[in-house]
Amino acid sequence: MTLQIDPRFLDAGEAALVVEFGDTVDPVINDRVLALDAALRADPPTGTREFVPTYRSLMIHYDPLGIDRETLVAIVRRMMTGLTEWRGEGTIWTLPCCYDPALAEDLDEAARILGLTRDDAVALHTKATYRVYMCGFTPGQIYLGGVPEQLKISRRATPRPPHPAGAVSIGGGLGTVVPFVMPTGWYVIGQTPERLFAAERQDAFLIQAGDLVRFEPIDLATFRDLAQRAGSGEIVARKRAA
Amino acid sequence: MRADASEASLRILSAGPGATLQDAGRHGYLRFGVTAAGPMDQLAHATANLAVGNPAGATAIEVSVGGLEVTAESGPLCVAVAGGEFSLSLDGRSLPPAVVLNLEAGAVLKIRAGGRGSWCYLAVAGRFIVPKVLGSHATHTRTGFGGVNGRALAAGDRLAIERSASSTSSLSAIAAPWLDRPLDTIRVVLGPQHDYFANDQIAAFLAGPWTVSAKVDRMAYYLDGPRLTHARGYNIVSDGIAMGAIQVPGDGRPIVLMADRQSTGGYPKIANIIGPDLGRLAQARPGAVFRFAAVTIGQAVEARRSEAALLARGIVVEPLTRTELSSEFLLGLNLIDGVVGAEASG
Numbered sequence: 001m002t003l004q005i006d007p008r009f010l011d012a013g014e015a016a017l018v019v020e021f022g023d024t025v026d027p028v029i030n031d032r033v034l035a036l037d038a039a040l041r042a043d044p045p046t047g048t049r050e051f052v053p054t055y056r057s058l059m060i061h062y063d064p065l066g067i068d069r070e071t072l073v074a075i076v077r078r079m080m081t082g083l084t085e086w087r088g089e090g091t092i093w094t095l096p097c098c099y100d101p102a103l104a105e106d107l108d109e110a111a112r113i114l115g116l117t118r119d120d121a122v123a124l125h126t127k128a129t130y131r132v133y134m135c136g137f138t139p140g141q142i143y144l145g146g147v148p149e150q151l152k153i154s155r156r157a158t159p160r161p162p163h164p165a166g167a168v169s170i171g172g173g174l175g176t177v178v179p180f181v182m183p184t185g186w187y188v189i190g191q192t193p194e195r196l197f198a199a200e201r202q203d204a205f206l207i208q209a210g211d212l213v214r215f216e217p218i219d220l221a222t223f224r225d226l227a228q229r230a231g232s233g234e235i236v237a238r239k240r241a242a
Numbered sequence: 243m244r245a246d247a248s249e250a251s252l253r254i255l256s257a258g259p260g261a262t263l264q265d266a267g268r269h270g271y272l273r274f275g276v277t278a279a280g281p282m283d284q285l286a287h288a289t290a291n292l293a294v295g296n297p298a299g300a301t302a303i304e305v306s307v308g309g310l311e312v313t314a315e316s317g318p319l320c321v322a323v324a325g326g327e328f329s330l331s332l333d334g335r336s337l338p339p340a341v342v343l344n345l346e347a348g349a350v351l352k353i354r355a356g357g358r359g360s361w362c363y364l365a366v367a368g369r370f371i372v373p374k375v376l377g378s379h380a381t382h383t384r385t386g387f388g389g390v391n392g393r394a395l396a397a398g399d400r401l402a403i404e405r406s407a408s409s410t411s412s413l414s415a416i417a418a419p420w421l422d423r424p425l426d427t428i429r430v431v432l433g434p435q436h437d438y439f440a441n442d443q444i445a446a447f448l449a450g451p452w453t454v455s456a457k458v459d460r461m462a463y464y465l466d467g468p469r470l471t472h473a474r475g476y477n478i479v480s481d482g483i484a485m486g487a488i489q490v491p492g493d494g495r496p497i498v499l500m501a502d503r504q505s506t507g508g509y510p511k512i513a514n515i516i517g518p519d520l521g522r523l524a525q526a527r528p529g530a531v532f533r534f535a536a537v538t539i540g541q542a543v544e545a546r547r548s549e550a551a552l553l554a555r556g557i558v559v560e561p562l563t564r565t566e567l568s569s570e571f572l573l574g575l576n577l578i579d580g581v582v583g584a585e586a587s588g
Contacts, residue, residue, distance in 0.1 A: 059482030136506030
């Protein structure tokens with residue numbers, strides 16, 4: 001089935017075109033973003049530079065001296081007519097995650113706000129399969145949909161102090177894993193020893209938009225062991241094709 | 243590391259905050275959340291590189307108002323400085339703000355903030371022997387990679403350089419009138435989320451005037467001016483951010499996102515500065531006042547074309563005599579002949 005959809009074409013300056021499929025966080029809309037992204041990557045029009053898929057739109061960076069906007073829009077429209085639903089050929093990742101209070105800095109607070117016990121919150125978090133809607137904000141950071149209803153929590157009114165690299169967080173009804181130390185408005189409920197971004201590793205980035213993610217609980221000793229192995233370049237997450 | 247006759251090094255004697263190695267940027271990884279970094283003022287960066295015969299996008303040192311002091315070890319090194327109007331001296335002797343020269347072994351080149359401008363570029367004929375990260379030397383200090391161990395340059399750093407074959411030049415001023423760009427009007431293309439603002443707010447945005455606030459760095463320039471109000475709230479579903487995006491968070495104070503910006507964000511972006519005006523805004527210092535003007539995509543592309551044509555003609559230099567000359571005199575020279583680095587590749 002081809003996609004009978006009519007995206008909005010918005011300009012982010014004269015060198016980036018936004019193809020917008022909707023204004024909500026929705027797997028169907030994200031599928032369309034990923035379908036167009038895949039089509040463009042398979043056959044990048046001359047003059048285009050980078051394609052950046054996000055929740056509900058695709059940003060196409062281009063050299064306006066190499067391709068003009070109208071030509072680019074026409075090519076995208078033509079590609080759209082041939083698109084079929086994106087079938088989610090992404091990888092399924094199992095990320096080890098330690099929920100020990102030593103690392104899960106906000107787990108108790110989040111559980112209290114959600115009216116859950118700590119164990120129930122962890123069980124809910126590990127039971128779900130998450131969809132990677134997009135990567136962004138910082139290198140290798142992933143944004144996850146599919147958070148169970150009972151774990152949907154608003155973001156904080158003001159950011160909390162910086163968390164360690166690998167923080168696994170929930171907020172705004174979504175999940176995220178952040179490979180960098182930074183302050184956040186989300187709730188840190190665990191930590192993965194995996195490095196989603198390691199510049200020196202052959203696979204600098206592990207996970208991309210369209211992949212699926214599950215979390216596997218590990219204890220503190222295992223976390224330390226895996227963190228050491230990840231630090232030396234080993235990939236400690238498991239993956240399989242969807 | 244090879245040691246041959248063409249190898250030399252540049253020693254950092256002192257560095258103010260924010261001196262970093264930058265090439266044309268780290269491209270191809272935005273989809274993974276990696277922004278390009280690269281120069282704040284691409285035109286000045288290219289000018290310095292072309293003046294020493296490098297490709298326009300070669301790696302150079304970006305110097306902030308914090309300044310930089312360097313010396314050549316096992317020189318000479320052919321170097322060029324261009325950008326804002328910085329105050330330069332070679333072994334204590336004043337130089338014009340845009341120069342190309344041979345830095346002899348032991349000679350000391352000082353770069354200090356001058357009359358105007360926030361960034362200048364020190365290019366060296368040849369290439370810096372520094373490991374690339376994801377294909378680029380561009381330094382992104384917030385995430386700690388690129389350049390020299392992902393950090394700003396510091397006193398004591400020794401940068402190995404493979405000199406290019408034809409790397410020599412007598413002391414010359416670079417005639418780059420295009421770097422003398424007044425900050426009066428910054429051109430923007432409205433969108434992608436200007437529909438989050440009513441017409442009167444778009445008008446207020448364009449009327450300004452805007453003042454560059456004290457909060458400016460490689461990531462973002464915060465602006466002071468009229469408070470803008472949103473017609474449809476200030477949270478959007480996060481999407482991509484291009485360099486020069488002007489986002490308006492809940493407090494109504496616009497933020498211009500620059501070279502080290504985050505790759506995605508959830509505030510409405512009222513407009514995007516056009517490529518050729520990014521460097522102009524980057525050079526503005528806190529307190530500078532300007533207005534925005536909306537242009538069409540066609541006009542923005544025309545401005546890009548003009549800028550590309552400038553550099554394609556090559557860089558004009560005027561040899562300076564080796565006598566003691568005041569910088570005022572040197573600045574007043576009519577700089578007309580001599581062409582080097584006409585190659586605009588890279």
